Amino acid sequence: MQNNEWIDSFEKYAQKWITKGQVPGVCLGIAKNGQIFYKNGFGFRNVERQLGVTIDTVFGIGSITKSFTCVAVMQLQEAGKLSVHDPVVKYLPEFRLKNLDVGQITIHHFMTNTSGIPPLPTFFASVMRSLEENEVDDHPFLQNQTDDTVPIDTYEDLMSVISTLDLELLGPPGTEFSYSNDCFALLGAIIERVSGKSYEAYVKEHIIAPIGMEHTSFFMEELNRYENITNLYIMRDKGDHKEVIPSPNWWDTSSFRAAGFIKSTVRDMLRYTDMFCKGGLTTGGKRILTPESVQQMITPYFPTDMVPGQFYGYGLVITPDYHGKKLVEHSGGLKGIAAQMCFFPETGLAGVALSNLELSPVLAVMTGALNSLENRPPESSHLISKIDFLSEEAMHQFVGDYQSSEFGTLPLRLENGQLVLCFLGENYVLRPFAEDIFVVRAFGTDCSARFIRGAKNEIVRMAFAGRQFSKEVATY
Template sequence: MKTLEWTAGYEEYAQKLIEEFQVPGAIVAVAKDGILFYEKTFGYRDREKRWPIDLDTVFGIGSITKSFTCVAIMQLQEEGKLSVHDPVVTYLPEFRTPDEAHTREITIHHFMTHTPGLPPLPSLIPAMLQSLKADPTAEGLLSQFEKECSESIETYEQLMAYIADLPFELLGPPGTEFSYSNDAFGLLGAIIERVSGKPYETYVRERILQPLGMERSAFLVEEYDDPDNVAMLYTPRAGDGGTREVLRAPLWWDSPSMRAAGFLKASARDMLRYAEVFRTGGVSNGTRIIAKESAEQMMYPHARIDPVRSYGYGLGVLPFSEQLTLIQHTGGLKGITAQMLIVPEAGITGIVLTNVDDAPIGDLTLGLLNSLFDRPLSTQYAVFADVEKTVESLRQYPGRYRSGEGDEVTIRLDETDGRLVLVLDQSELPLRPIGEDAFLFSRRGIDTPVHFVRDAGGKVKRFALWSRQMPKVEEYTG
């Protein structure tokens, strides 16, 4: 892991990706046993003013915030104020789903592992409505969700009322189906607030950020004394002929009822300090933040996502090799793509931060890990053998799948080649069978497992892509 032996190859690889995706600015920082040993910046925190990036430049971290929320829950459990196995309705009696018995069975653990049985819901858009209305770059999103945005969701109580009134089909009994849920994590913030007696943001600041010395971390940019060292936000759009354009988009999106799901901001230096909590088993900056047992529980693979990935408490877990485990989480929102990584057995912690949404964060991170551990840049997290499928057996999968969050894909059957094709945005990606209802597609040299979910009668009902289960809304007739 001698720096000079791998940095040139990695930086050439990363620079090509950054140029291809027109990423205005990025920073990659890695520590070994708590000591920074690699730092590289690309581009600028403000492209037009050509202001540089440093370790203290503030970026959004998006859903990496979920791990902070789970640290708070573990602290409250250690104090005997709650248990992760308590029913959610113990603390949120007004929480409802379409099935009362199902609702009573949902525990805090299910919220923390994305397994309460909730499908992706459209609530995040009305929860961000006030900031979206102020942002000219959000016009398309507001138009897409016009029906859902008749009223904004400003409070936890409004979020619970919105979910209670929403018609949707539950995925399965609590604990049986993984599907990423911003709603569940937003409501963890409500539990923290009601149990601690403090606003969620205040609790996180006083119990996590301040003890760790994370002076460049906050939920609102207005809290920073030096806004000049806060990254400018950018967002991509399709220009003439479908070419990618990256626009300056300075307004930060916010959601008071969903801050626990993904609205913290931080610097690379702060995030390395935070990642130490998981490398060491709960200690950083000379302070024990959570007990060793709590850290281990957060990094335990409680819920299986796909053949490679699992989920702990606010953290993703996957084997990197026979000896190494990767603990990680990504984050994304307008102007934000981020990834935190920890390889505990090797003493490695790292952070990758960018100031544009849809940056190639997975590629940058996997390339970094492969470089650190002396593997070819193209090495995948896992290798799967192909499984033979007849054309007839593939006929049950085609259709249009759409989530409540607005994501939509089409699966079609290519009769000539005898394979399924995933139509995603403007790309057509062949699906390789790797198991029963399990497939894999490759994009930019990165393999991504996906799978289909059946109902009790054996009929294909949903498509699981990027941690979310998307219901089938239409049979494919093309």
């Protein structure tokens, strides 16, 4: 670890991706057993004033918040106030799905994204109050929304809206993975009702404060006029080029905070990862979780469909064999936010990368650092394909439009002998990997698309970006 030769090749690689992605600012920190041995701020937290990035710059962490939510649930289980195997309706009797029985859906299913609930069209309504203040309104999430949407301001509002939606479960609870911000939002409601405190107050008192995360909060006003806070930036498509512009206000939503709205720093987040590596203990010796609870959180319960060989635990993503070691990680993304956290529980190595532009290549920066540290080329992948080639005839069955109420329609076409998927305005080539599984290189790292067949062996859904999309009538 003292050998710093890896730093040069890594930083050239990272700078290449940061420049290519037009990312204003990125911070990366890497620690071993809680000791930070590498830190670097690339670019600016405020481009206009040329203010740099440090490991104490506050960024959003997006969906990494989900792991905090699961830590809170595990603490409440340790206190005997709930069990992860309790039905959700035990604590949220208002939770209903139209014409469907929800009695079998447990807290465990919510924590592992295996409730069977498909992507829902609720997010826009939940952040409407933020959008009303926002002078810049073009965001990929918002392209399918209508003017008659009613804001979702409370957990009760959210459950009320969900109860009116016409939907089918993807499968019985525990049988299908589909990433669900809504289920994590409702875990916040369970934490409130069981603890008797607001979700945000509980997390601050029982996780953030005892770990010593000094510049971490859901609310900017709690940071006491701390100045080292990033600006937020968004990418605007100008037709012939893309332009990065500031978009100052942070999105917020009182009903979805448990799914992704903590703000933090690289230094604070490395204290948080160290708690997991130390079996639930902070550097100062305070116990946040028992070793058993940590173990339950990093157990690979169900394949994620995001990368082959990757599983979801409790608010954490687990790759049991990442170049021979167990990797635990989670990413986060929102307007002006791209975040990546990872740790290796067996070796105590941990890394955090935070950025101020959504869909920026923080995962490429993180994996580039991990590869360089272990003397692999920074662009190395741990994935080995089982299939290298498919005929055009075989590819035709996958072609079509894939739809979800969260992201709208994803067209998949056959172009010049390759399958090309359009996602959030960008085209990606699908490379054959295994039967009905393809790998997509996006933002410098690999993710997967898995196709799901129906009773007649026809393609009915695509699992991509952690969600399931239904196949519409194919277009040839």
